Amino acid sequence: MIPTTNRIYLAALCLARAGLRIDSDKTYLLESRLGPVARREGFPSIEALIEKLRDGGDERLAWATVEAMLLPEAEFFRDRRMFETLSGEVLPAMARAAGGRPLRIWSAACGTGQEIYSLAMLLADAAGLGDRVELFASDLSERALEKAQAAAFSQFEVQRGLPARLLVRCFEKEGEAFVLSPRLRQMVRWRRVNLLDDVSALGRFDVILCRNLLPQLAPEAKDRVLQSLSGALLPGGRLVLGPGEAAGRGLTAIDPAIGLHAAATGDDVRSAA
């Protein structure tokens, strides 16, 4: 049982570093997420891990702890209709409007990569789109990014949302793991990004996906992230949130059931299609 003061310390750490809203009363949650971190980092207990954190000075350990509290996006084709709408309607219309310019797509809370890889699998074989898209993916978690880039998934993971036909077409088996083909892996560029930081250096995007992260954030952090993501949209661009995630100011819901939003000033590419 983690003492209250330490639970409050952890919640404050996660809030300050990543805007994460952690309910410090949820002891079981802290224990189940931090147990593996403590073991991996060689601490005899979660208590010892927290003591070390409170001594300060170990940045890497602080981030490893915060990352562990993030709920990763871990399903292929989560919300199938969103992927169908994106690849079947939104992106073809954007490609027509963009002339020869490549479309820039950013998975902003990519976790272990299932979201951006789902898109890569769909787009690679979509006539006229495969070589017209630039896929970017970022996450706060270094560990998640490492796993994403390795693109080696367990038998359990490849049965979450991934149709068997795509499994046999896009993956190779290496030992017990299913590894995405190099051709698809090479479509994606990766970077560690804390969405609370200034993201303007990343450039602007036609589509930004940020699903199921906002509900994990404190209100001020949520506003800040939404503002930077909206600001990173190209004119006519689309922000995809999780279903039912409220977007707030500066964004117009195009198809709320799949989280599709437009910058309020952007012209509606999809309805013009």
Add this chain to the structure above:
Amino acid sequence: MTSKTCLVVDDSRVIRKVSRRILEEMGFEVAEAADGVEAMAWCAAVLPDVILLDWRMPNMDGLEFVRRLRAEPNGAAPKVVFCSVESDLDAIREALDAGADEYIMKPFDGGIVAGKLAALGVAA
């Protein structure tokens, strides 16, 4: 509205029981067969909406069953989901080419079954 039916074909009574529980929780009406021959007999009487099909079975294995089923009149109608310990991609490809709609690698859980059936549009 009548509930959808699922035929569970597996020579292991334990697996049939586990599958039955998962499918009944999803609202399916469940029938069982212990091999391909029993499953063919069942399908000759009444075609289920979904067939959850093991691969290695005595008398008639899953691969032969699905080929024969697909050759029958109306045999294209049921959604066939293989459910096997076989996890090599060539084997999965063979099952899909033989006429299976989806493929589940054992061990599986209710979440995987529900996800696969939903993707095939046959949620009960």
